Amino acid sequence: MPAPVAPATLATHACFGGVMSFHRHDSAATRSAMRFAVYTPPQAATRRVPVLYFLAGLTCTEETFMMKAGAQRLAAELGLMLVAPDTSPREVRIAGDDASWDFGLGAGFYVDATAAPWAAHYRMYSYVTAELPALLAAHFPADPGAQGIFGHSMGGHGALVAALRNPGRYRSVSAFAPIAAPMRCPWGEKAFSHYLGADRSSWAAYDASALLAAHARGGTILVDQGTGDKFLDEQLQPDALVAAARQSGQQLELRMQPGYDHGYYFISTFIADHLRFHAERLCR
C-alpha cells in the first residue's frame, strides 16, 4: 500500500495547550472526500502519543464530539490524541442519501456496504479501522501501537464492532448508549437491509451482541447508558450486550446512569471516566 497522501488542513485552533485541527482528504475506502477532526495534546510536541478514536452518532459530523463533549481538557492532561471522523461520505452523493435522517448522509453505520448503490462509497468500516489509522500514523504524531476506540449510539455500535473484530488493533474500547444489537432494532434493520442486503446472515459481522456472544475480546468493555434515554428499549438494548458478554465470558462494565438522556450533556458528564479508562490501557 502506498503511503497515504497528507490531508489538507481546513482549520486549527489552540486548545488546552494543544491543537484542534480539522482536515479533508480523498479517501480510497469511500472513493469520496472525507473530513475528520484531531485533537493533538501538548505531549505530542516531543513524542508520539496514544490515539483514541471517537465514532459519533446519527446526524453528527466530525465536529460534534470535539465541540460538545468537553474531552480536550483531560486529553491534554493525559496525553491522548483524539480523532473524530465524519459519520458518512458527504461530498459524493447517491440518490436517496438525504431522504431520511437515520440512513445515508450522517448515518454510515460504520459498515462496508455490499449492496448497490451504497457499496460504491459507504465503506465506513474500512475507512475507520484501516485507512484513517494509517493516515494518522503517517502524518500525525500518533502511536499506531497504542490505539483505543469509543463512540456514541450508532458510533458506540461502530466502536464495539471495530474492537470486537480487531482485538489486537485496539487496546481499549468503551461506548456511550451504543446500538448494542442492530440486527434486532429498527435503526439497524433499516440501515443493514440497505447497506448489506436482505440476507441477514451477513449482518452478524456488524452486530456487537452477535460478535460478543461468539468471542470475548479480553480486557473490560465500559458502557454508560442513561436510564432517561428515550431510545433505550427500542433501539439500544444494552441487555442484549449483557447476555452476549455472559455467554462468551467477556468482562463488561455496564453503568446505568439514573435520569440521563441520549445527548451530549450525558456524554460530557461521563467523558472523564471514559478518557481515564482508555488512558489506563493506552498510556503504559
Next chain:
Amino acid sequence: MPAPVAPATLATHACFGGVMSFHRHDSAATRSAMRFAVYTPPQAATRRVPVLYFLAGLTCTEETFMMKAGAQRLAAELGLMLVAPDTSPREVRIAGDDASWDFGLGAGFYVDATAAPWAAHYRMYSYVTAELPALLAAHFPADPGAQGIFGHSMGGHGALVAALRNPGRYRSVSAFAPIAAPMRCPWGEKAFSHYLGADRSSWAAYDASALLAAHARGGTILVDQGTGDKFLDEQLQPDALVAAARQSGQQLELRMQPGYDHGYYFISTFIADHLRFHAERLCR
C-alpha cells in the same frame, strides 16, 4: 413590580448531577418572548446557590455557551448556577433585523435602544440586569445576593458594562475577548448608531472603557484575550481597557493567551479559571 410569571420549560437534561434546562417567557423589557438556559448544580437541591450570568457573542443563542464551553463540570463542583440568555429578541421581528450578522437578531449588544424602530424591543440591558435576575430569584433556587457576570466578545462588553454600572449588584465580573471600547470600533459604532442614535454622548453609558476611566468598581476584573484572535486589533482593543483601568485605579488582570483565537476552543481552555475566580467571590 408584580412577581414575574414563571417561564415555560422547553427541555431538561441531567448533567453532572444537576440539571440543564431551557426556558421561554414573555419579557416585559423587550416586549417579546425570550429564551434562556440555566444550569442548576446539585447543591441547589438543598439551598439557594450563587448565580453566574454568561452573556454570549454575536450570532450566539442561549444554547451556545452551555453546549460548547464545558462549564458545567466545575459549576457542579463549585455549586454555581449558570444562566445564559439569548443575545437579542427573536420572536418579535423588526424590518432589517436580519440584514447583517453583526446587528439586529443575535446582536442586541446588551443596550437599551433609544432610537426607532429598535427602542420598542431591543432592551437587552434592562432584560439582562433587572428582569432576568428577578425571574431567577422568583422561580429558581438562585441567591440574588450572590451574583456574578461574565461573557464573550459582544457579551464580554455586556458583562463589563453591567458590572461597571451596577457595582453593588454583581460581586464579580470577568470577560473573554470583550469588545472593550465599542464607541471606537466598527462593530460598536454600527450597533450604537442604530440602537442609540447619532448623538455619541449617549454611547458612553455602554462603553466599558469610558465607564471604567471614570470610575473604578473595586475588586479585580479578569480578562482573557487570545493573541491569535483575528478581531483583536480592530474590534476588541484590550489596550483601551488597560488605559482606562490605569486612569481610575481599577485592578485589571488582562491575560494575553499566546496563539488562542476568538472561538469556544479558547473559552473552554480558560473557563475553569473564570469559574474559580467567580466562585472565590460568590461562594463565601
